[in-house]
Amino acid sequence: MTIFVLLLTIAGVAAAAGLLLMRVDHKLKRSLPLVLAAALLAASCGSDTSIATTPDSTSSSAAVPAEEAVDSTDVEPSPIEADTSSGDSAGGTSTFQIEVWADNWMAVYIDGELIGEDSVPITTERSFNAEVFTFEAAYPFTVAIEAKDFKETDSGIEYIGESNQQMGDGGMIAQITDVTTGEVVAATDSSWSTLVVHQAPLNTECVRDTDPDATCEFLILDTPTDWVAVDFDDSAWAHATVWSAADVSPKDGYDEISWDDTAQLIWGTDLEVDNTILLRATIS
Numbered sequence: 001m002t003i004f005v006l007l008l009t010i011a012g013v014a015a016a017a018g019l020l021l022m023r024v025d026h027k028l029k030r031s032l033p034l035v036l037a038a039a040l041l042a043a044s045c046g047s048d049t050s051i052a053t054t055p056d057s058t059s060s061s062a063a064v065p066a067e068e069a070v071d072s073t074d075v076e077p078s079p080i081e082a083d084t085s086s087g088d089s090a091g092g093t094s095t096f097q098i099e100v101w102a103d104n105w106m107a108v109y110i111d112g113e114l115i116g117e118d119s120v121p122i123t124t125e126r127s128f129n130a131e132v133f134t135f136e137a138a139y140p141f142t143v144a145i146e147a148k149d150f151k152e153t154d155s156g157i158e159y160i161g162e163s164n165q166q167m168g169d170g171g172m173i174a175q176i177t178d179v180t181t182g183e184v185v186a187a188t189d190s191s192w193s194t195l196v197v198h199q200a201p202l203n204t205e206c207v208r209d210t211d212p213d214a215t216c217e218f219l220i221l222d223t224p225t226d227w228v229a230v231d232f233d234d235s236a237w238a239h240a241t242v243w244s245a246a247d248v249s250p251k252d253g254y255d256e257i258s259w260d261d262t263a264q265l266i267w268g269t270d271l272e273v274d275n276t277i278l279l280r281a282t283i284s
């Protein structure tokens with residue numbers, strides 16, 4: 001009985017508040033009957049006092065606060081299916097190793113990431129050595145290799161001022177093996193795309209000049225940005241030129257690798273004049 005009186009009092013307050021607000025906002029005229037009905041309903045039920053004890057919120061914006069409260073509780077338990085996509089991509093990778101021999105230096109990128117570079121600086125005299133790098137990848141993956149023949153200056157000449165002043169020559173070979181199966185899955189051949197970005201000397205008669213930097217001509221191209229990226233468009237690049245072992249006369253490190261029959265020595269169209277070469281292949 002006491003609750004009933006209390007609820008009637010609250011209902012009266014709600015009605016008064018509704019009338020007050022009605023003067024401020026004529027739109028609330030329509031909500032006044034709802035306020036009174038809610039108060040009377042609460043009074044008759046007696047057990048649920050929550051509606052009648054919040055007259056201010058009821059009169060100002062009807063049922064919005066109640067809806068917001070319901071919404072906020074609905075968000076938490078809403079079921080979300082587990083995301084398995086990351087697990088799928090991780091499951092598609094395999095471990096590979098790439099064996100590379102270059103005259104004189106190389107850096108290897110897989111899918112745009114540098115995975116290794118020649119451990120012997122190109123400035124080291126007779127920097128001939130093979131390298132083995134291991135990497136994780138999923139088919140298809142992109143291999144990009146920067147290869148450099150040593151040149152003392154942009155003239156393209158080495159041993160300048162010495163008795164053996166000359167044009168150096170280049171050449172490289174690589175093969176990729178699936179570590180799990182032991183199978184050679186890719187190797188350098190004429191299908192690789194190449195872009196020569198440093199050519200010198202263009203006038204080879206300058207080779208023995210006393211000041212080759214003054215007389216030798218060269219051509220240097222800007223290295224394309226993102227040339228190691230998977231989606232880089234190398235369709236305008238040239239095919240690699242295949243060279244024989246007799247042409248390249250591969251030196252230290254070459255014989256340490258058991259080269260697959262499919263692996264071939266490649267370079268640009270000129271072993272001596274082509275000094276820095278970008279190479280790309282997509283392995284699928």
Ligand SMILES: [Ca+2]
Nearest residue numbers: 149168169272
């Ligand atoms: Ca050269």
Ligand SMILES: [Ca+2]
Nearest residue numbers: 149150168169
């Ligand atoms: Ca060389």
